[in-house]
Amino acid sequence: MKNKIILFDIDRTIFDTSGMIELLDSTILKLLNYPELSSFQQVEIDYLKTLTNDRYFVPEDYIKKLCKKFNFRNEEKLQDVFYAPEYAYI
Numbered sequence: 001m002k003n004k005i006i007l008f009d010i011d012r013t014i015f016d017t018s019g020m021i022e023l024l025d026s027t028i029l030k031l032l033n034y035p036e037l038s039s040f041q042q043v044e045i046d047y048l049k050t051l052t053n054d055r056y057f058v059p060e061d062y063i064k065k066l067c068k069k070f071n072f073r074n075e076e077k078l079q080d081v082f083y084a085p086e087y088a089y090i
Helices: 017-031 037-050 059-070 075-083
Strands: none
Touching: 017 037, 017 075, 037 059, 059 075
16 A cells, blocks of 8 residues: 555645635536525535534535535535545646
């Protein structure tokens, strides 16, 4: 087994975090068939409010909220945006 490295970009100097979030959001919006932007943003705001200091962003939980709000039945398709190789460089 090869050694692997995990990089933590605490000060955002390695990754363009804002750019990655924009690409992620635009991909999810496309999969959801472009719902009203303010409704989409509100789901994220509401989800983030549920997080406490000891809880981190969990894509599966966020996806469940999106699917419920927009009556989207394919959670796996949205999970792919976070995990599938074809989205690895978003």
